[in-house]
Amino acid sequence: MKTEHIVRRSLAEEVASAIEEKIKLGNFPIDSKLPAEPELMKQFAVGRSTIREAIKYLSQSGYLHVQQGLGTFVKRVTGHHALDAEIEKGNFNDIFEVRQVLELKIIEKAAVNRTTKGLRDMAIALKNRAKYANSGNFTLCVEADIAFHSAIAESCGNSILKALYNTLSVHVNKFFTEIYKDTSPFLISQKRHEDLMEAIKNKNIQQAVALATQIIQHK
Template identity: 30%
Template structure:
């Protein structure tokens, strides 16, 4: 069994996600025993302590169960638990697809409902994103997420904003990892600058169709990169 080595960022979360994908795909069906910690650690390229933490996450989600003296067994293929647990154990591509469903419509609503205060917040967030181009990937991702959050806030729907905030930790980890993997900002430190500027202008112009189209195109491109990872 070869799962592929993981990056040092958020190793336990990544390990849990990788193991969950293997369980969902049927590599280890319900009732089967997982390989031992040493074997999993070697396959994933991490330490045994990381594997133990990942297995605890999967146990909390209802996917595996440790049996004293016997090992760890698969008990389910669907995540069980509350919303935060489901988000923590969801694949980043799943989170991103739901993000698209929320944000594209939020951008359309923002174009119709935005206020002068919303525009000021959008302009400030866009400027911060530009400034963050000179910083590291984590700072750039944080600035990018703030801009997207300002778009959702301008939609004037509190529930949409709550959902976006719930997604933020998973999105942040996944996007930082994506930039590290692809090196997208090596040649383009302000990656996505034109698209984000166009999004803000479409909202300023109250052009809902343009706002939705610009944001959907940008998110689809990023999702494609995540799926290729």
């Protein structure tokens, strides 16, 4: 008899799947605000960390959009699962190559189209990146790094590039957790990230792309 492989899902993935189903059924309509964490915790009988992990997963998959200080909003009824699966099969070199091509184009466009809000989001993420790197909080440091680059993607003015980056960022996050053991690489590259934001702010495309290339290639 052929043995079938059963993929076990975490509790956060189960909750994410349940929320995703509610979105598709229209229980959580597009542009509506998701219930607050305490209400979701009660509804699904899970802890705060599980809810946060589920929302993070759905945000990265394109279903939700988290607005700091305002809440979490339903963005669309379909996600990026097919692309996720394809990226998951790729090796490090493939992901690295795609990241470089995608991110350099995003940064080039962000240097032209950045907004005041986009620059503010970048600054907040960079401040958190430095804080968590200095305190040695690896998980939050990686999240802040991804938030910084996601803010750049948000500022590029191309929704497709932004969606592609948000999907890829999940796998970049996994890559970071595999190759880095502490926050020291983030401390080393903090100044270069700050210079990158300044170049984007000044609409200096050439300098922004050069700095981004150095960051990606760890130079």
